[in-house]
Amino acid sequence: MTSELRFRGSGANPRFSKWLANLKQTGSNILLTGEVPDAVSARASRYLFGSADRRFRVLALTDQTIRNADTRLPTDTSRDAPETWVIDQRSGERSVPATARGFMPDSDTLQTDDAQQLCDEVQAAISFYAEETDGLDPAELRVGVDSLFPLVREDRATTERVLRTLCATVRGVQGMAHYHLRVPDDDDLVTELGDLFDARVELRKRPRRNPEQRWHALDIDAVTPWMEL
Structure with missing residues (x-):
């Protein structure tokens, strides 16, 4: 049976903490699920892109319902920063570092x-x-794809x-x-x-409450309680 684990705080389960640390060291792909407003998806992206002195971010956009792509990036960076690479299939535009033309x-x-x-x-x-x-270095590269649904709808086999x-x-x-799938x-x-992913993060937004997340740790068959995003 799937066990319930504390995500943060003094009572955090060491098995989950070890699993999460291992994801950061070995590389990971995380599926985001849940029918949530665009603002919640944006907040989850900022959280997973994270803030650090040395971090490189790749943001890929496909979903026409996204109102503001820049809200997916942390406040201490922008799409024009050399550490950020944006692929926007919605508008057919790229924003890439000036020195990247050969790539x-x-x-x-x-x-x-x-x-x-x-x-x-x-x-x-x-x-x-x-x-x-x-x-x-481990966890320096962060990639976000928002979202998978248009790709799956267009060509399921190719997307898989x-x-x-x-x-x-x-x-x-x-x-x-991290890959959004708003279902x-x-x-x-x-x-x-x-099965393609190493973990799953379920998102929800209840009336008059802040957005919440719940992690599914697939390798150790565990799930965290709902916690504020």
């Missing part, structure tokens, strides 16, 4: 809902930062294949990636895609 994929045009192209673009960004830094490739690439540089956590799609 750009061959295609000049970003196509809407093209999973393979999105993967190629993210891999180009990862290759650039890995070379620029002469090797990334691409996710396997992308997840392996992120783990290969000990990075951390209920008990949706069949979550079950079918769940």
Whole structure:
């Protein structure tokens, strides 16, 4: 049976803490679920992108319902920073470091809902930062994809294949990636895609309450209580 674990605080379960620390050291891919407002998805992204003196962020956008892409980035950075690489399939635009031109994929045009192209673009960004830094340290690279639903709707088989490739690439540089899928956590799609990821974070927003998250630690078959995001 799945066990209930404390996420933070003096009573934190050491088994969960060890599992979380291992994700940061070995690389991880995290699926975000839950039918939540755009602002909650943005807050989750900021939390997972994190703040640090040396961090490299790749943000890939596909979902036309996103109102403000910049809200997904921490307040101490922007899409124009050299440590940030934005791939926006919604508008067909990129925002990349000036020195990254040699790493750009061959295609000049970003196509809407093209999973393979999105993967190629993210891999180009990862290759650039890995070379620029002469090797990334664990958890320095952070990737966010928002969201998977347009890609799955367009071509389910290709999206699943691409996710396997992308997840392996992120783990290969000990990075951390998060992927939004705005459907209920008990949706069949979550079950079918769940094995591709190392963890799942369920989001919810109840009336007159702050957004909350609940982590599903798949390797150790455990789940945290609901806690404020």
